Amino acid sequence: MPPITRRDFLKLAALTGGAAAMGSTQKFGIETLTQGRSLAASPDQKGVIIFVFDAMTARDLSVYGYPRATTPNLERLAARSTVFHAHNSAGNYTTPGTASLLTGTYPWTHRALNISGLIARKYVNNNLFHAFGKSFHRIAYSQNIYVTYQLDQFGEDVDELINPEAFSVVDQVIGSNFSHDRDAAYRAFDDFLTENSEIPASLVFGLISRLLLRRQLALYKNTDYPAGPPRTSNYSLFFQLKDVMDGVLEHLKRTSSALPRLAYYHLWAPHGPYRPTPQFANTFIDNYKPNTKPAHRFANDISTSDLRTHRSHYDEYIANVDNEFGRILDFMEKDGLLEKNYLVITSDHGEMFERGEDGHITPLLFDPVIHSPLIISSPGQTSRTDITTATSSVDVLPTLLSLAGQKIPDWCEGQLLPGLGGTFDAQRSTFTVEAKTNPAFAPITKATVAMRKGSYKLIYYTGYEGEASFELYDHETDLEEMNDLYPKQPAIAKTLRAELLDTLLSVNNKIKS
Amino acid sequence: MVIFNRLPKLSQIASVYAVIVLVIYIWTILWSFWKLPSWLFFLSIGEILTIYAYSFATNLLESLLILCLPLGLGVILPRKWFLDVFVSRGVIVVLSVLGFAAYILTQFNSREDYPGNIIRLFPIVLLASLVVAFFVGRVKFLTRAIDFISEQATVFLFISIPLSLLALLVILVRVIF
Incomplete structure (x- = not known):
């Protein structure tokens, strides 16, 4: 019997009056699909709530x-959580980073490489929501439309x-009105x-x-956001x-499916432009001075003082986000949601x-741009x-599946996280790939690839102006990545370089074939 | 009906519409060339053609909207002022309005600012274009030149209209089913 499609269900719902049972979700523009499936769920089955704070x-x-x-609120949550201190995103911007999180595969596999790219069409079923299956009520929200592209896929x-x-x-956002052809x-x-x-x-409708x-913006007035x-x-x-x-909070309160939930909330903040409320603006005008590092050849030559100013605004925006998140945390604690769900912050x-x-x-793939909470x-x-x-980030999907008692699919490239079913593996290598100007359908030839193995991190720049180059850092002694060991430790550099290049060759051969 | 008596001949409408089509479609096509290299990086040919389908359907609607302007002026203004020399005067007006629209679009310096001082000039631009159109309509040489060019432009309608209708059909199918 062919699977019941969304359209089949909607037709059926319209015929049987089942549509009424779907409830009104117009307020938030929510599209609700409760497909013809068993609502039976184990009463002790835990749900999963994921919060992704962009950038x-x-x-x-x-x-x-x-x-x-x-x-301070994340610290409060951390007091009852497993905190990962060396967690790296598989990409350094939304599209590849999120796709890796949602598919448990590296960018060279899911191919969402470009700024508003898509997951390779043949892999769209290899995703978190599919893997959790219909025994969960699967919810997704993203303020970042690049993520909505993927969720639509x-x-x-x-x-x-x-x-x-x-x-x-x-x-x-005009596209949201085309529910059958949103992407x-x-x-x-x-x-x-x-x-x-x-x-x-x-020319006309654009204007x-x-x-x-x-x-509309000119008419907007709010003392919290004078600018x-x-x-x-x-x-x-x-x-x-x-x-x-508030919207997310209401949604958390309102979702009352008999099934355990798999909820994915992808919030824009603290992504730029950083715009904290007056309560948080200018709170970090202090004497904090991060290490000054020499300008990189691929950087934009932004002055140190500008960088410090931007960082202060960013930090203020984070404090603002944390403060708001505190309300959600309060509710989850009070309502017992933390007892019924795994809560993931990343x-x-x-x-x-x-x-x-x-x-x-x-x-650039230095630690601050790939080191995610x-x-x-x-x-x-x-x-x-x-x-x-x-x-x-490719480890999150298999770990959550394992925690929820679901089967880990063989297409997944991540491993179980240590402390949550996984074990410490010193020989394991993880990768971050930046290839936004590389065609998604072609082998990766213009990219930056960072490989983390043990405490070492090797960064490979290829396809850019000038010769391909490497940088090597040891996070055990140099978390700030100030001391390039590539010319100083040739033996380690050679071994890591060979592994990285072999891996890249292997994934490129797959694309060619 | 009185209003229908105030409408120009179909061939005259087609000439003015052809100029509108030329400007609106070319604007979109040129900007698509700027986007196309990045689309080719990650979209399939089918997905790119879908964007063009949406674009041409949108162009069809906006070109018809702009066509209402000279037609409306033809209805409102005294016959001798506009309708008798509909093509050349209509072309001048639509080119002025579309040119001003293009100019405004280049004047947004940030995502949030509102170039109100320029936008407030719209009635003046419209009035000035009407004045220019009126005088152009009195110069035989210019009238003939504009008539000739816009008549030649009607050939594009044989491409744009079927293409846009096909695009509209494609979108309707995608949106409904």
């Missing part, structure tokens, strides 16, 4: 020892997909015809939509952090303010466990 580097979080008090694997603009104060509509309208970041390709949007509300940097979506957290990638570079759209609170956990072994 949140672990390096600027006080929960990881950062001297500025940016995350997963199609019926997501039971409830909340529109990116759901909790916004001002927005103009193409986002790309055609919001990324091309009426786009806000470049000159729109539609009209832009004028309407600016008019205008925070916004996403890629689409016309303006929000108040409080509203977004990021898709980090952010850097050093070596003449800020942000994360960069060929990973905090997992297990139901009933009462004490903190710290894991210092290097881990990767």
